[in-house]
Amino acid sequence: MLHAAGIYILVAITALVAVVLATPVVRRVAWRFGFIDQPSFRKVHSTPMPRLGGLAIYAGFIVALLVLGARFRFNEAVGILVGATLVSVVGGIDDRNPVAPLPKLLAQAVAAGILIISGVQVEVFDQQWLNVVVTVIWVVGITNALNFLDNMDGLSAGVAAVAAAFFLLLAALNDQYLVGALSAALLGACIGFLVYNFNPASIFMGDSGSLFIGFVLAALGIKLRFPANTDIVTWMGPVLVLGLPILDTTLVTISRLRRGKNPLTTAGKDHISHRLARLTGSKREAVLLCYLIGCGFGMTAIFVTTASIVEGYLVGVVMAVSGLAMIWWLEARVGYE
Helix, strand or coil: CHHHHHHHHHHHHHHHHHHHHHHHHHHHHHHHHCCEECCCCCCCCCCCEECCHHHHHHHHHHHHHHHHCCCCCHHHHHHHHHHHHHHHHHHHHHHHCCCCHHHHHHHHHHHHHHHHHHCCCCCCCCCHHHHHHHHHHHHHHHHHHHHHHCCCCCHHHHHHHHHHHHHHHHHHHCCCHHHHHHHHHHHHHHHHHHHHHCCCCCCCCHHHHHHHHHHHHHHHHHHCCCCCCCHHHHCHHHHHHCHHHHHHHHHHHHHHHHCCCCCCCCCCCCCHHHHHHHHHCCHHHHHHHHHHHHHHHHHHHHHHCCCCHHHHHHHHHHHHHHHHHHHHHHHHHHCCC
16 A cells, blocks of 8 residues: 555656646647637636647646556556547647537547447446446546536646545555556646646646546546445445536536527536636635535545445435535526626
8 A cells, every 4th residue: 555655646746747847838839839719708718828738738647657657457548548648639629620519529439439448437237238338428428527617717627636636545445556546647737737727827728638637537437446345336436526527517508408508519607617706706716616516525425435325325315416406506596697
């Protein structure tokens, strides 16, 4: 355990330092080649902003993995990396010239297929086809949830860092070396990027970053195992760790469908972060509240993964009802711009 902890710390620090050093370079490249996010009425920034930060996150993640060498199952690690690279490349193309939703979704489905071929998939059901379907839905859903969440300075990177930290803790507690190492790399990369992305940001991660992060988190949630407990309960652990992105996507989807709008093609200030900013009067406070909510979800996940069936499902029902109540309150009472 101590040896693994030392490696996790080394990996996280390596990723952090690599991203801190790479981001200024990437920022100049973004300005030079036109990877710029222009302000508009539906966005919170008022000046043009470079949005190729995902490249720095990707680079830091890869550099950190080089520290590990071949200490884990090679095919699974390669599957995760290849799939994440695919969605990141498509996101980078979209950062320069907008890509229609359908090709992006198809690319994400292909990336999920790469995961399945490499041996990383949901293994809860007896029917293999059902495991495959749930894997694709989970991967595509979480990948886009982190992309949806990238709507305010420091939000997506910070929430991802919180989720990665809890995945790292759960992996360490359950001797899941691959998940722990990848979580440490993602944690360090996200914290390193926050040096430049926290309010007021000087660079955005863009789709190249948010899709990459979302895919890696989705893969980590699938790969994480809890040998001391039953799958009937522990499946809720990764869902809770990623509870905030799931909650935000659910809110936005319901809100936009209520208004007769396509959730995939419509953009606006109707996310949890926007509504919290209206309540607090501060974008920074809204982001910090999202971090706090993410921590609450993560701590609940730790409890659920060690709980009995009755305890686990009781907590699961309470969290689900609380989430739906929050969605109703934010939609009905707080509203959107």
